[in-house]
Every structure is written in structure tokens, then in C-alpha cells.
Amino acid sequence: MIKITESAFDPWHELSVFQREMRRDGEFGACANFVGTMRDNNEGDQVGGMTLEHYPGMTEKHLEKIVLEAKQTWNLLETLVIHRVGDLLPNDPIVLVAVWSAHRKDSFEACRFIMEVLKSKAPFWKKETLGEKNRWVEKNTSGY
Amino acid sequence: MTIKVLYFASLKELLGRSEELVNHEGLNTVEDVWKLVSAGHDVSQQVLYSINQEYASADSLIKAGDEVAFFPPVTGG
Numbered sequence: 001m002i003k004i005t006e007s008a009f010d011p012w013h014e015l016s017v018f019q020r021e022m023r024r025d026g027e028f029g030a031c032a033n034f035v036g037t038m039r040d041n042n043e044g045d046q047v048g049g050m051t052l053e054h055y056p057g058m059t060e061k062h063l064e065k066i067v068l069e070a071k072q073t074w075n076l077l078e079t080l081v082i083h084r085v086g087d088l089l090p091n092d093p094i095v096l097v098a099v100w101s102a103h104r105k106d107s108f109e110a111c112r113f114i115m116e117v118l119k120s121k122a123p124f125w126k127k128e129t130l131g132e133k134n135r136w137v138e139k140n141t142s143g144y
Numbered sequence: 145m146t147i148k149v150l151y152f153a154s155l156k157e158l159l160g161r162s163e164e165l166v167n168h169e170g171l172n173t174v175e176d177v178w179k180l181v182s183a184g185h186d187v188s189q190q191v192l193y194s195i196n197q198e199y200a201s202a203d204s205l206i207k208a209g210d211e212v213a214f215f216p217p218v219t220g221g
Contacts, residue, residue: 036221052220053152053153054220055150055152055194055197055213055215057197058194058197058213061197061198083220083221094220094221095220095221115221118220118221119218119220119221120218121199121218122218122220122221123152123194123215123218123220124218124219124220124221125152125153125154125215125216125218125219125220126219126220127153136153136154136216136219137219138189138216138217138219139217139219140217140218140219140220140221
């Protein structure tokens with residue numbers, strides 16, 4: 001499942017609800033997940049808030065493509081990707097990627113893959129609020 | 145015939161608009177479109193292109209009815 005949401009979400013609640021409702025009890029032996037959270041500082045500056053813009057349509061299309069590629073590469077049972085857009089405050093979760101599989105290798109590797117490709121390909125842009133000023137984040141740091 | 149052109153993030157602010165219809169006569173590639181719409185603006189940053197919501201390169205060909213977008217490097221996650 002892929003969700004883009006303008007409202008704040010609780011990744012741990014989403015995980016537990018999804019895992020219950022996916023009806024895979026007894027099949028999965030592994031769940032790997034990644035939660036990205038907004039920090040209150042960046043490049044030495046205090047950051048008071050953030051606006052996340054995206055390209056509706058292309059975002060969903062690319063997330064689906066990334067998840068499909070992961071499913072073709074590893075043996076996965078279920079995947080869950082939630083990404084926040086709109087106005088965020090420090091400590092707000094930004095992204096959740098969760099992957100279920102029979103064995104840990106598939107979950108670990110696919111979760112990492114989905115997250116890294118999302119970072120480099122999915123059309124989202126962050127704009128930070130620094131006091132009275134705003135600043136676009138120019139690029140993502142490498143995860144490897 | 146026209147193409148729909150979209151701008152996102154810092155490029156949207158730089159150009160002062162989020163979308164417009166552009167007559168594509170005389171324009172063959174995405175780069176041709178970018179040169180036309182960014183004329184008169186000082187663009188120092190890297191620009192990415194997409195056609196119909198798929199990443200494209202500067203020499204990708206455009207046709208009537210396409211949705212072309214210009215945006216800076218992505219920073220989600």
C-alpha cells in the first residue's frame with residue numbers, strides 16, 4: 001500500500017494496523033521498517049518547520065514503480081509506504097517504509113532499496129523555515 | 145497545438161508560475177521548451193525534466209498534448 005498524506009501520522013500505529021489487516025499471520029517471519037523524522041536543525045541552523053511539496057500523480061506512479069521493482073527483486077509478502085506532504089513541525093514523521101517477508105534478508109534489503117530510491121527519484125521537495133526566512137533543501141545526502 | 149508545462153519547488157518560485165500551456169510549434173525537445181520558458185531568468189541550479197510524469201533527458205522529444213515538468217533535484221524522505 002502506498003499513501004501520501006497531508007495530515008500527521010503515527011508510523012507505529014499505521015504499522016500495527018496494517019500488519020493486523022494484511023492477514024498474513026503465520027506467513028511472515030520478518031518485518032523491516034524505516035521511519036524518517038523531521039529534525040529541528042540542518043546545516044548548523046535551527047529549523048522551526050518545513051513544507052513538503054510534491055508532484056501529484058508522478059509521486060504515486062514512481063513509488064509504485066519502486067515497490068514493484070523491489071517485489072521483482074526480493075521475495076516479499078507485503079509493503080507499506082507512507083509519505084507526508086504539506087506543513088510539518090520538528091519531530092513529525094515524514095516517511096514510513098515497511099516490508100514483510102518470510103526471511104530477514106528480503107525485508108532488510110528491500111526496505112533499504114525502497115528508501116534509497118525514494119530519496120533519489122520520488123518527486124518531493126523540502127522547504128525549511130528558519131525564523132523569518134525560508135530555504136529550499138538543495139539535495140539529499142547519500143544513504144550509503 | 146499545445147503542451148502543458150508544470151514547475152515545482154524553487155523553479156516555480158523563480159519563474160513565478162506553477163503551470164501554463166505552451167504552443168509547441170517549432171519546439172522539438174524538452175530542452176527547447178526549457179529555453180523558451182526560462183528565457184530572461186538566471187537559472188544557476190540543476191534542472192530535472194519529465195514528460196508525462198516520467199523522467200526525461202534534455203534531448204527527449206515532445207509532442208502535442210504532453211505534460212512536461214521542470215523541477216530541481218528531489219529531496220523527499
